Amino acid sequence: MLRIYGRPNSINVQKVLWTADELALDYEHVPAGGAHGKVEETWFAALNPNRLVPTIEHDGFVLWESNAIVRYLAARFGMDRLCARDEQQRALAGQWMDWATFTVVAAMTPVFWGLVRTPETADKTAIAAGIEKCQAAFRLLDAQLAERDYLLGEAFTMADVPLGCAVYRWHAMDVPHQSLPHLEAWYERLRARPAYRDRVMLPLS
Ligand SMILES: N[C@@H](CCC(=O)N[C@@H](CS)C(=O)NCC(=O)O)C(=O)O
Structure with missing residues (x-):
């Protein structure tokens, strides 16, 4: 159970x-x-x-x-589906998952709290710095997605999960969105997944 x-x-x-x-x-x-x-x-x-x-x-x-x-x-x-059996592929998934936490979500947290959770005490300097860091991170992500449909290749894996959650949150916030065609195409692929729509694409609160 x-x-x-x-x-x-x-x-x-x-x-x-x-x-x-x-x-x-x-x-x-x-x-x-x-x-x-x-x-x-x-x-x-x-x-x-x-x-x-x-x-x-x-x-x-x-x-x-x-x-x-x-x-x-x-x-x-989900071995051989969401998780690769190959140690190096599995390590790369872990790399993107940890990067999502320590680089992307770390940069996005002051933006989310300032715009969504506690706008009454928003720190505008911290929000602007967070937006700049997120934009830099998303340009890097766009480059990774230029030659593959998902983070690690042609199939959806656990590597896509933390970043998929962060990218929805970013799109749902009133922040300047850059034109990043590969990231947008990947985000559209995620939005086609029922579980993503049900569990991630919720009103921000
Ligand atoms: N690094 C932890 C962070 C866990 C965390 O901070 N959880 C928050 C929600 S995102 C929490 O439990 N906050 C207290 C609460 O919701 O009562 C993880 O990735 O699971």
């Missing part, structure tokens, strides 16, 4: 729910965090002492950190 804890509007939870749906997994989704609470309860801290979502339980196995969860689900249920 797979149980996924997390609120649907969290970008990190969206990675996990999208992956689970791509794999057509049978799972229980327990909304948690934010207005859904639960993370402050003792039983939740026993699962994840950080009191953060996403967190999963799979037949008694507990895991947190969204990219680690995506990698686990892809390897356990």
Whole structure:
């Protein structure tokens, strides 16, 4: 039995729910965090002492950190599809997943909080700096996608998941969008996936 804890509007939870749906997994989704609470309860801290979502339980196995969860689900249920058997291909997927977190989402966080979550206390300098960093990162991503349909080649893999979540968030915000044809074509391919539309393309909150 797979149980996924997390609120649907969290970008990190969206990675996990999208992956689970791509794999057509049978799972229980327990909304948690934010207005859904639960993370402050003792039983939740026993699962994840950080009191953060996403967190999963799979037949008694507990895991947190969204990219680690995506990698686990892809390897356990999507080997040769979402997860490459080849170590170097798998490492490249991990590279893009970590770059999504530490470069793209790190740059986007002040923009998202300033424009969406707490506009009343927005730091305009931090927003402008974040936009500039995101634009530079997306130019790099556009170049990677110039010669392939997805991050690692002709097929959708776990490498596309964290960046796919970030790119939706970027498009949904009122920020200057550059013309990046390869990134746009990839984003259109993602939008054709029902699980992406269901789990990621939600109103920002
Ligand atoms: N590095 C962690 C970050 C987890 C995280 O910061 N989760 C946020 C939601 S995106 C959270 O749980 N916030 C507290 C809450 O929602 O109550 C991951 O990728 O899973």
